[in-house]
Amino acid sequence: MYKKSGGGHSIPVPFARPFIGKEEEDAVLRVLRSGWLTTASEALSFEDEFAACLNQTAGRPVKAAAVNSATSGLHLALEACGLRAGDVALVPSYTFASSAETALYLGAEVAFIDCAPDSFLLDIEQFEKTARRLSEGKTAYESGGPSGRARVVIPVHFGGLCCDMTAVNEIARRYGIRVIEDAAHAFPAYNKNGEPAGTLGDAGVFSFYATKTLTTAEGGMVVSADQELIKRVSLMRCHGIDRAVWNRYTSGGASWYYEVTEVGYKYNLPDILAAIGRVQLKRAGDLLAKRKFIASCYDTAFSDKDFCAIPPGSAGDSRHLYPLRLNPSLIRRVSRDECIVKLKELGIGVSVHFIPLHTMPYYKNRYKLKKGDFPQAEDAYNRVISLPVWPGMTQEQIDRVIESVFKLV
Numbered sequence: 522m523y524k525k526s527g528g529g530h531s532i533p534v535p536f537a538r539p540f541i542g543k544e545e546e547d548a549v550l551r552v553l554r555s556g557w558l559t560t561a562s563e564a565l566s567f568e569d570e571f572a573a574c575l576n577q578t579a580g581r582p583v584k585a586a587a588v589n590s591a592t593s594g595l596h597l598a599l600e601a602c603g604l605r606a607g608d609v610a611l612v613p614s615y616t617f618a619s620s621a622e623t624a625l626y627l628g629a630e631v632a633f634i635d636c637a638p639d640s641f642l643l644d645i646e647q648f649e650k651t652a653r654r655l656s657e658g659k660t661a662y663e664s665g666g667p668s669g670r671a672r673v674v675i676p677v678h679f680g681g682l683c684c685d686m687t688a689v690n691e692i693a694r695r696y697g698i699r700v701i702e703d704a705a706h707a708f709p710a711y712n713k714n715g716e717p718a719g720t721l722g723d724a725g726v727f728s729f730y731a732t733k734t735l736t737t738a739e740g741g742m743v744v745s746a747d748q749e750l751i752k753r754v755s756l757m758r759c760h761g762i763d764r765a766v767w768n769r770y771t772s773g774g775a776s777w778y779y780e781v782t783e784v785g786y787k788y789n790l791p792d793i794l795a796a797i798g799r800v801q802l803k804r805a806g807d808l809l810a811k812r813k814f815i816a817s818c819y820d821t822a823f824s825d826k827d828f829c830a831i832p833p834g835s836a837g838d839s840r841h842l843y844p845l846r847l848n849p850s851l852i853r854r855v856s857r858d859e860c861i862v863k864l865k866e867l868g869i870g871v872s873v874h875f876i877p878l879h880t881m882p883y884y885k886n887r888y889k890l891k892k893g894d895f896p897q898a899e900d901a902y903n904r905v906i907s908l909p910v911w912p913g914m915t916q917e918q919i920d921r922v923i924e925s926v927f928k929l930v
């Protein structure tokens with residue numbers, strides 16, 4: 522139950538702050554002193570522990586491959602699905618740049634999909650319609666857009682809310698589309714059956730960026746039940762160097778010998794970062810409980826208020842973000858942008874997730890898109906402010922956020 526508290530208001534409440542303790546500091550020191558800083562046993566242990574954590578409730582056991590960001594993880598997962606020129610990736614407009622740009626890295630095109638009404642998640646009907654149009658040799662939208670073979674869809678578990686993966690998978694199967702979950706916000710998040718986001722499609726990609734629910738400063742993880750896919754990701758994340766070949770030529774101990782079998786990338790996660798991740802993984806349950814508590818305080822304060830709508834939420838939500846939608850009645854008096862300025866003046870850091878990709882100059886020009894093409898994403902963008910939900914927040918700070926939002930009204 523949310524309770525008001527007193528207290529001074531001088532120090533600003535930041536939008537995000539990582540939860541780093543002595544254990545993380547000790548882990549970094551351990552690696553620094555080991556004499557080996559980059560990818561080795563810490564990264565391998567992190568992969569195993571991360572997969573084991575998901576496998577506690579996953580419908581099918583997954584394996585994990587650590588990478589240096591979710592962006593590189595998405596790139597590698599799409600590459601492993603064979604995405605290439607002539608293909609189209611179906612991507613929500615309401616997401617971060619990485620979800621779309623990684624398809625373009627591989628020479629494919631992107632067809633955007635709107636959010637479902639009053640949701641931040643992929644509009645399933647529009648996904649089906651776009652997949653059908655492409656399968657019939659048409660352009661992605663009636664008004665134009667790319668054409669080609671629909672090879673992948675990238676559902677984004679926005680803010681830690683799990684997409685309806687049963688529906689996504691069913692449609693994807695019907696049209697021969699691979700499913701790469703953008704689970705950057707979703708560690709840990711679950712569907713209605715308690716299965717973890719990221720384990721529900723062909724592959725899932727998590728982010729460990731500094732503001733994420735589990736952080737290694739920069740980092741990411743690709744998970745999949747498909748062993749071949751993980752093998753390909755592991756090969757391509759390190760210059761296409763085949764370690765199996767390396768092992769064949771050596772009999773124990775380190776060796777100078779390697780073979781480059783593909784044109785790969787440099788996307789490995791260093792041990793110094795993996796060591797932080799291993800500690801954060803142990804904290805994940807506590808950190809989730811703290812974010813849930815903060816979100817429940819906001820829910821109690823803001824539900825049934827005529828000036829806003831609280832985020833949909835669900836039992837399995839990771840609560841990475843708390844995107845409060847301001848209602849038009851408020852925005853007519855104080856614009857969303859003014860609200861952000863005023864909250865800053867009151868010492869509250871907030872953010873906006875996301876600026877829809879179809880409104881970005883690059884995509885607007887590339888696909889001749891215009892305002893109004895994806896109205897639900899635009900509506901969400903025009904109204905939303907993300908409130909702070911970092912686990913170290915004190916009750917006083919939570920109260921200040923709430924009081925400041927009421928001051929706006």
Ligand SMILES: Cc1ncc(COP(=O)(O)O)c(C=O)c1O
Pocket residue numbers: 589590591592593616617619620677703705706727728729730740741
């Ligand atoms: C939805 C989404 N996908 C992917 C990414 C990329 O994550 P990273 O910074 O680890 O590359 C982000 C980053 O904020 C994101 O919000």
